[in-house]
Amino acid sequence: MSLTEIAFYFLSFLAIFSALAVILSKNPVYSVLYLIVTFFSIAGHYFLMNAQFLAAVHIIVYAGAIMVLFLYVIMMLNLNEEQEEKTKNWVKIAAVVSACSIMLILVSLISKSTYNMGKAPMAGDAGLVQNLGKVLYKDYLLPFELASVLFLAAMVGAVYLSKKETSKS
Amino acid sequence: MKELLLTALLGIGILVLDILNLKKYVLPFILLALATLVGFIAADWGTIETPFGQTMLVYENGANLALGVFAVVLFFWFILSSSYFKQHEGKTDLYALVVFSFCGAGLLASFGNMAMLFLGVEILSIPVYVLAASKKHDLASNESGFKYFILGSVASAILLFGITLVYGATGSFDLAVISNFIQDGKDASIIMNVGITMILVGFLFKISAAPFHIWTPDVYQGAPTWITAFMSTIVKAAAMVALFKLFTGPFQFYVEANGYTIGVIAAVTLIASNTAALWQTDVKRMLAYSSISHAGFLLSTIIGNASLLSLLFYLLTYSIAGIIAFGVIKETQTLEGNPLKGLYRRNGVLAFAFTAALLSMAGIPPFSGFIAKYFVIAQLIEAKYFALVVVMIITSAIGAFYYLRASLNVYQHIENAGRIVLTPLIKWTYILLTALLVLLTVAAGYIHLL
Numbered sequence: 160m161s162l163t164e165i166a167f168y169f170l171s172f173l174a175i176f177s178a179l180a181v182i183l184s185k186n187p188v189y190s191v192l193y194l195i196v197t198f199f200s201i202a203g204h205y206f207l208m209n210a211q212f213l214a215a216v217h218i219i220v221y222a223g224a225i226m227v228l229f230l231y232v233i234m235m236l237n238l239n240e241e242q243e244e245k246t247k248n249w250v251k252i253a254a255v256v257s258a259c260s261i262m263l264i265l266v267s268l269i270s271k272s273t274y275n276m277g278k279a280p281m282a283g284d285a286g287l288v289q290n291l292g293k294v295l296y297k298d299y300l301l302p303f304e305l306a307s308v309l310f311l312a313a314m315v316g317a318v319y320l321s322k323k324e325t326s327k328s
Numbered sequence: 329m330k331e332l333l334l335t336a337l338l339g340i341g342i343l344v345l346d347i348l349n350l351k352k353y354v355l356p357f358i359l360l361a362l363a364t365l366v367g368f369i370a371a372d373w374g375t376i377e378t379p380f381g382q383t384m385l386v387y388e389n390g391a392n393l394a395l396g397v398f399a400v401v402l403f404f405w406f407i408l409s410s411s412y413f414k415q416h417e418g419k420t421d422l423y424a425l426v427v428f429s430f431c432g433a434g435l436l437a438s439f440g441n442m443a444m445l446f447l448g449v450e451i452l453s454i455p456v457y458v459l460a461a462s463k464k465h466d467l468a469s470n471e472s473g474f475k476y477f478i479l480g481s482v483a484s485a486i487l488l489f490g491i492t493l494v495y496g497a498t499g500s501f502d503l504a505v506i507s508n509f510i511q512d513g514k515d516a517s518i519i520m521n522v523g524i525t526m527i528l529v530g531f532l533f534k535i536s537a538a539p540f541h542i543w544t545p546d547v548y549q550g551a552p553t554w555i556t557a558f559m560s561t562i563v564k565a566a567a568m569v570a571l572f573k574l575f576t577g578p579f580q581f582y583v584e585a586n587g588y589t590i591g592v593i594a595a596v597t598l599i600a601s602n603t604a605a606l607w608q609t610d611v612k613r614m615l616a617y618s619s620i621s622h623a624g625f626l627l628s629t630i631i632g633n634a635s636l637l638s639l640l641f642y643l644l645t646y647s648i649a650g651i652i653a654f655g656v657i658k659e660t661q662t663l664e665g666n667p668l669k670g671l672y673r674r675n676g677v678l679a680f681a682f683t684a685a686l687l688s689m690a691g692i693p694p695f696s697g698f699i700a701k702y703f704v705i706a707q708l709i710e711a712k713y714f715a716l717v718v719v720m721i722i723t724s725a726i727g728a729f730y731y732l733r734a735s736l737n738v739y740q741h742i743e744n745a746g747r748i749v750l751t752p753l754i755k756w757t758y759i760l761l762t763a764l765l766v767l768l769t770v771a772a773g774y775i776h777l778l
Binding site for chain 2: 298313
């Protein structure tokens with residue numbers, strides 16, 4: 160087994176283990192901490208695929224910004240005690256059964272399918288910042304610029320929802 | 329391209345007008361811009377434009393026509409909803425959000441690349457999540473926005489997963505490359521079929537077809553009525569146009585292989601919505617179920633080899649009827665008790681427009697809903713989906729029952745009816761829209777000339 164393979168299996172095990180721990184731990188703060196581990200192990204996968212930029216962004220955005228937000232909300236709402244589950248049992252069973260069957264279908268279909276593209280779609284250095292920048296600002300310039308409309312709309316929405324109304328209607 | 333720039337800049341322009349304290353000019357500004365947009369489309373008729381020589385966006389006749397339909401519907405939506413938004417404190421914010429959402433609808437009409445498709449779906453949906461929750465002190469509105477947000481995000485995630493799987497199978501986001509991949513006789517691998525199925529699921533949610541329709545009644549009922557009108561017309565129409573473009577274009581082989589499955593989905597949608605609508609006492613909730621049943625009709629256009637024209641005709645007639653019906657509900661909402669009862673004594677124009685809209689939705693001539701349904705059913709018969717046609721006819725009969733019940737309610741006699749006063753502009757717009765419902769029937773005869 161090469162070093163890359165060992166790293167791959169280690170990261171995969173870590174990702175799956177911590178993802179399970181996120182949903183199984185009763186204390187929300189532990190869940191969030193396990194979620195950080197999950198994000199880091201996925202970022203490790205990006206490194207293995209030579210996509211350093213994506214890995215860095217993934218850590219900054221998810222493990223940095225979003226996690227802080229999560230923790231902040233948990234602290235604000237004082238959710239850090241273990242809580243009684245209110246969901247009905249049959250809802251849980253139905254959710255587990257349907258989620259597992261979707262996973263089963265996807266795994267079986269994807270393992271059976273053939274990739275007839277012939278060659279790998281990307282060169283090994285496709286994930287480097289230089290190449291990514293070239294693709295983003297040449298081939299995907301229009302979607303890149305249009306994403307600004309999306310962010311502007313989201314920002315207007317967020318400001319509108321959090322703005323204090325002067326008169327209660 | 330200038331159509332897209334115009335809508336994006338219009339959204340920003342509205343925000344700038346707010347900063348400059350020119351709030352009262354916002355509505356005329358929007359209407360002028362939308363009229364200009366329709367002018368651009370008319371000027372571009374017959375040309376094919378691909379901005380920057382890329383196939384990210386392709387403006388051909390079909391895309392332009394779809395964009396024109398959205399613009400016309402939005403134009404009337406802005407006029408009719410003006411009385412509601414006039415008193416609203418966050419008027420300019422909400423107008424800007426609506427225009428941004430319309431910008432997403434424009435992308436969905438003209439995309440030529442999966443990246444644009446996903447951006448379009450997100451630009452279309454995210455403002456609407458906020459709009460649905462825009463009555464900040466109303467719990468029902470908050471619930472509506474939150475439900476729509478959570479479920480809509482999951483649907484977007486499934487759509488995105490599907491897009492990546494299709495990319496994995498074909499190595500491209502470009503619709504033309506994906507269609508060539510199939511036409512070159514390359515084997516559509518299982519992974520591609522899984523991807524297309526996930527894209528279909530994402531869109532079934534967006535157009536609220538069964539079995540992903542459960543969110544619709546709650547969200548439609550809780551959202552402010554004019555926002556419901558926007559969701560059930562333009563948002564749904566844009567998602568449907570994108571679905572149609574995909575599944576009659578690059579994914580046609582999928583429809584040919586799985587036509588019966590899609591037919592069953594359409595039939596289940598029709599049965600579930602129409603039987604549930606029978607028991608509704610709230611008119612807004614009933615119209616939400618009616619909106620689901622129209623999704624059944626819309627979905628079946630992709631298996632019946634229908635043309636984009638007949639789909640757009642259906643969308644236009646349904647959208648006009650939709651904004652009339654939701655508009656009348658909003659105008660009467662301030663009254664207590666059963667606000668629609670005896671509406672004809674309060675305001676004759678509203679009562680007649682409401683009846684016309686419901687009869688058009690039920691598919692009763694001379695209103696254009698009849699022709700729209702006729703197109704769909706005729707094409708299904710040609711494609712030999714007889715069982716689905718039977719389901720459509722039976723469920724339409726059930727539909728006619730609850731539509732007629734609601735419209736008869738309007739003509740019940742009541743004492744001491746207080747008048748509802750409309751401004752002349754709004755009154756004449758209702759009259760014009762009602763007339764359009766009849767005129768479109770006539771226009772349908774000339775549809776082949778386009």
